[in-house]
Amino acid sequence: NNVKGDYVNKTRKSEQLYNELAKYTPYGVHSNWRIWDPYPLFMSRAKGSRIWDVDGNEYVDFCMAFGALATGHAHPVLIDEISSFIGNGTIYGFETEYSVKLSRILIDRFSMDMVRFSNTGGEATELATRLARAYTGRKYILKFEGHYHGSRDTLMVGLKPIPARAGHPKTPRSVPASWGVPEDIYRTVLVAQWNDEESVEEVFRRYGDEIAGVILEPIAMNMGFIPPKRGFLEFLRRITNEYGSVLIFDEVKTSGKFYGGAEEYFGIKPDIKVISKAIGGGFPFSAVLGKRDIMELVGPNKVAHGGTFNSNPLSVYATYVTLTRILTRDDMSKASALSEEIGKALNDILSDNKIPAYVVYAGLSGGAYLTRSKAELHNWRDFVKYVNLDAMYIYLTSMVSKGVIPQCIAPDEQWTVSVQHTKEDADKLVETAKHVID
Numbered sequence: 001n002n003v004k005g006d007y008v009n010k011t012r013k014s015e016q017l018y019n020e021l022a023k024y025t026p027y028g029v030h031s032n033w034r035i036w037d038p039y040p041l042f043m044s045r046a047k048g049s050r051i052w053d054v055d056g057n058e059y060v061d062f063c064m065a066f067g068a069l070a071t072g073h074a075h076p077v078l079i080d081e082i083s084s085f086i087g088n089g090t091i092y093g094f095e096t097e098y099s100v101k102l103s104r105i106l107i108d109r110f111s112m113d114m115v116r117f118s119n120t121g122g123e124a125t126e127l128a129t130r131l132a133r134a135y136t137g138r139k140y141i142l143k144f145e146g147h148y149h150g151s152r153d154t155l156m157v158g159l160k161p162i163p164a165r166a167g168h169p170k171t172p173r174s175v176p177a178s179w180g181v182p183e184d185i186y187r188t189v190l191v192a193q194w195n196d197e198e199s200v201e202e203v204f205r206r207y208g209d210e211i212a213g214v215i216l217e218p219i220a221m222n223m224g225f226i227p228p229k230r231g232f233l234e235f236l237r238r239i240t241n242e243y244g245s246v247l248i249f250d251e252v253k254t255s256g257k258f259y260g261g262a263e264e265y266f267g268i269k270p271d272i273k274v275i276s277k278a279i280g281g282g283f284p285f286s287a288v289l290g291k292r293d294i295m296e297l298v299g300p301n302k303v304a305h306g307g308t309f310n311s312n313p314l315s316v317y318a319t320y321v322t323l324t325r326i327l328t329r330d331d332m333s334k335a336s337a338l339s340e341e342i343g344k345a346l347n348d349i350l351s352d353n354k355i356p357a358y359v360v361y362a363g364l365s366g367g368a369y370l371t372r373s374k375a376e377l378h379n380w381r382d383f384v385k386y387v388n389l390d391a392m393y394i395y396l397t398s399m400v401s402k403g404v405i406p407q408c409i410a411p412d413e414q415w416t417v418s419v420q421h422t423k424e425d426a427d428k429l430v431e432t433a434k435h436v437i438d
């Protein structure tokens with residue numbers, strides 16, 4: 001109660017705006033993932049590593065718009081470039097010179113043959129699964145429990161089901177993650193357990209010849225931060241090759257956490273990659289990259305892909321500037337080093353205080369998950385079993401009340417260190433955590 005009280009005392013204007021907005025929109029937010037108890041903060045501006053709420057409180061921000069910013073807020077290069085660019089108009093309904101430049105850059109940086117642009121992660125994962133089905137002529141998509149690929153009907157399955165409904169861990173059921181998704185649709189998605197080869201083999205044994213594609217987050221970042229066990233991605237590459245299924249990496253998050261995305265980090269090449277979030281420098285941009293014979297299925301009377309805002313000049317130019325001038329290899333590796341420093345320091349504080357936790361990091365992201373007992377987290381069932389949600393609530397809310405957003409404000413999220421974060425910001429997070437945990 002004290003924790004909630006401190007939060008409420010500092011954020012009265014947020015509370016007012018929330019009460020007002022909740023009259024017009026369900027739960028007072030325009031995305032379900034922003035719901036927070038007693039209410040989410042309302043923000044007014046942001047710069048660099050900092051963000052200010054409507055009450056004037058300053059926060060060191062390690063959420064970075066759910067990982068959509070690795071540039072940090074209002075990066076001066078991007079603001080400068082976009083300010084002059086926008087004078088030329090905002091959207092044309094035609095391609096531009098930068099469509100060409102950016103396509104080349106993405107194909108090179110993420111090492112694929114061809115690319116199509118969209119705006120959001122969810123649109124792009126949907127195109128990826130449509131392509132897999134068109135390419136193979138098969139029905140099923142296999143996904144992993146707890147992995148999130150956007151809130152479309154086609155993939156809102158096996159997301160975060162409560163174990164009582166989700167079946168045995170080795171053979172999870174296709175539980176819909178939303179009301180209103182027809183059974184005919186969610187039944188086309190099979191679910192396996194992350195990091196469990198037997199679970200995947202079992203699905204392939206039963207449905208192998210009908211599996212069009214396997215989609216996954218190379219590091220699961222919607223159930224905390226759960227990397228693949230050693231050899232697991234290699235195994236998925238092998239089994240999809242064996243059965244002729246398309247392997248899809250949903251890199252909506254990882255594409256902006258490692259310079260060349262997950263392939264560069266893990267050394268495994270999928271057939272399709274979906275990229276978005278941080279590469280767009282805070283503008284809505286996503287893309288599907290794939291092997292030529294798959295991508296060439298897109299076209300009139302073939303695989304449909306259209307969108308009024310696809311390849312809009314602002315997003316394309318912002319992504320171009322972000323990738324060429326801001327998310328450079330050098331600056332990303334400095335941000336990774338800072339993220340590692342935070343991870344190590346949090347791990348030390350928690351173990352010095354004998355608080356059970358799972359601390360994990362790679363690239364620009366990581367997380368500290370307070371657990372009920374000492375445990376490593378390998379999949380969604382581990383998350384449900386071990387993570388102490390009450391402790392996470394107290395930790396996150398207390399940190400926020402003390403001016404640090406240590407990760408996105410939900411227990412299953414993670415932090416993002418941008419290229420504008422400094423050692424001072426990292427120290428502030430660590431010192432505040434020490435204070436809160438003591």
Ligand code: PLP
Nearest residue numbers: 120121122148149150217252253
């Ligand atoms: N895929 C992953 C891995 C994500 O984390 C998200 C969003 O968090 C999405 C897809 C959906 O992206 P969007 O919210 O832009 O539709």
